[in-house]
Each structure stands twice: as C-alpha cells, then as structure tokens.
Amino acid sequence: MSEDFNKKDYRADALDNGQWHLAVDISLHGIGAWLVPDASLGRTPKTLVRESWQPSEDGLLRRIEDVVYDNPTILDDYSADIIVESERQLWLPASAYPLDEDCAEIHTKVFGGHAYDVLINESGNEKIAFSLIPGLKSFLQRSFPGARIWSQLTLLKEAAMTPHESFKCVVDVRESSADIILLDRSELLCASSHPWKSENDIAYTLLNMLQTYGVDNTDTEIVFSGIREIRRNLGNTLSAYFKSADQKNHDLAGQTIPTAVFLAINRKNNHANNKR
Numbered sequence: 629m630s631e632d633f634n635k636k637d638y639r640a641d642a643l644d645n646g647q648w649h650l651a652v653d654i655s656l657h658g659i660g661a662w663l664v665p666d667a668s669l670g671r672t673p674k675t676l677v678r679e680s681w682q683p684s685e686d687g688l689l690r691r692i693e694d695v696v697y698d699n700p701t702i703l704d705d706y707s708a709d710i711i712v713e714s715e716r717q718l719w720l721p722a723s724a725y726p727l728d729e730d731c732a733e734i735h736t737k738v739f740g741g742h743a744y745d746v747l748i749n750e751s752g753n754e755k756i757a758f759s760l761i762p763g764l765k766s767f768l769q770r771s772f773p774g775a776r777i778w779s780q781l782t783l784l785k786e787a788a789m790t791p792h793e794s795f796k797c798v799v800d801v802r803e804s805s806a807d808i809i810l811l812d813r814s815e816l817l818c819a820s821s822h823p824w825k826s827e828n829d830i831a832y833t834l835l836n837m838l839q840t841y842g843v844d845n846t847d848t849e850i851v852f853s854g855i856r857e858i859r860r861n862l863g864n865t866l867s868a869y870f871k872s873a874d875q876k877n878h879d880l881a882g883q884t885i886p887t888a889v890f891l892a893i894n895r896k897n898n899h900a901n902n903k904r
Contacts, residue, residue, distance in 0.1 A: 655713035708775035780888035801854030
C-alpha cells in the first residue's frame with residue numbers, strides 16, 4: 629500500500645464511505661487506485677496504490693487480483709469508477725446494435741475471445757465494446773459491485789463533446805499508446821488507440837488521420853494531454869499547423885494521474901447520483 633495513505637487518517641475521516649469516491653485504473657502496464665474525498669470533508673485525495681510492471685497478458689489477471697487483495701481498503705464500499713485501458717476496442721452505432729449482447733458478439737468476431745469477457749459503454753449515438761484479458765470483467769463485477777466500468781476512450785470522447793465551431797481533435801498520450809478523438813462539431817469521426825515508440829509515430833498517425841477524414845488542420849482545434857514531456861513536445865512541434873492548440877494537465881492534489889482517471893472523477897463530481 630502506498631505510504632501516501634495513512635490508516636489513522638482513514639479511520640478519522642473516511643468511516644463514512646459515502647464521503648469518499650474510489651477511482652481505479654487498470655492496464656497492461658499496471659494498476660492505480662485513488663480515494664477522492666467529498667469537498668465537504670476538506671481532506672486531500674489519497675493514493676491507495678500505484679504499481680507498474682512489464683506489459684504482458686501472461687499472469688496479468690493474477691497480478692491485478694493480488695494488488696487488490698493486498699490492499700483491502702480498495703474493496704470497501706465506496707462509490708467507484710474503474711477505468712480499463714485497452715486497445716481492443718470497437719465502436720458501433722447504438723441504433724444498429726441496441727443489445728449489448730450483439731455488441732459483444734461482434735467484438736469477439738474482430739478480436740477473438742468470449743463474449744462474456746466483453747464490456748460495453750454507451751456514449752451518445754455510439755456504443756464501444758472493449759476487453760483487456762479473460763476473466764477481468766467477472767473479477768471486477770464480483771469485487772466492485774455497482775461500479776461504473778469505463779473504456780478510457782469513452783471518457784475522452786465524452787469530455788471532447790463540448791460545443792465548438794470547427795473540427796476538434798484530442799490526443800492523449802499514454803505509455804506506449806496514444807488515444808486520438810476526432811470530431812466534426814458534435815459528430816464523432818474517429819476514436820482510436822495507436823501504439824507509439826517515438827513522438828514522430830504519434831505525429832504521423834495524427835496527420836494521416838486528418839488526411840484520411842479530409843479534415844483541414846487549419847480549421848481544427850487540438851488538445852494534447854497525457855504524459856507531460858511527450859505531449860508538450862508534440863504541442864511545440866505541431867501547434868503552428870492548427871487553428872488552436874491547448875495543453876491539458878490532469879493532476880490530483882499535485883500528483884499526475886492518467887487522463888481517464890481525472891475525467892472519471894470530474895464526471896462523478898458533475899453527476900452526484902452516480903453511486904456504487
């Protein structure tokens with residue numbers, strides 16, 4: 629358990645679980661968990677755990693389970709958002725696939741695996757089917773009953789859907805992957821994840837995507853977020869080619885956290901009825 633979390637503090641101000649919110653981020657690279665207090669408490673957020681490892685699906689579920697069971701505070705009855713960072717994502721029109729079961733079946737045809745391991749989010753006119761590893765969905769549903777389970781792309785897309793008068797592009801840089809959301813006013817053109825080894829990989833993918841969709845970069849607002857050094861370098865390199873460029877720094881009490889975690893916490897604060 630992280631040293632940032634003190635058991636005495638927990639007993640003093642977190643006995644009422646309804647005043648704290650749990651956010652958990654899970655990926656091939658590791659797991660993080662944070663407790664965020666209700667504003668009325670006047671307390672700072674707590675880092676429960678943050679562990680990383682070499683990315684591999686072999687033994688990943690056991691590593692995730694071990695971290696959770698070794699930190700039992702994570703399993704207390706908090707309202708919760710769980711973010712699953714994955715590249716196995718499939719967007720589908722909600723009008724054509726009203727049943728989640730059908731979305732899951734289509735996902736297995738594209739990525740393999742079993743339908744019962746597929747998670748579904750609905751966002752506006754679209755649904756996204758996603759999975760990380762076999763057994764994770766049932767573990768999460770068993771360990772965090774009632775929690776909202778998100779794909780990171782769902783949260784990025786939802787946050788990007790703010791009123792704007794031009795094309796909008798959001799680039800979020802994660803470890804070894806970059807998520808790109810492309811919008812034409814309020815219409816989603818593309819939301820996808822792309823592997824990268826250098827900043828040039830991200831820049832090439834971004835510019836190629838704009839060309840593919842016939843988007844004029846001089847009529848495009850672009851926002852960079854995620855890993856600070858990489859997204860700042862991208863902004864310095866590319867900002868002159870866009871209508872406007874912005875940098876989003878997502879911190880929690882001075883600690884850098886994954887963008888999707890920040891968005892989930894912010895979403896919860898704006899939707900107070902999201903309970904676990």
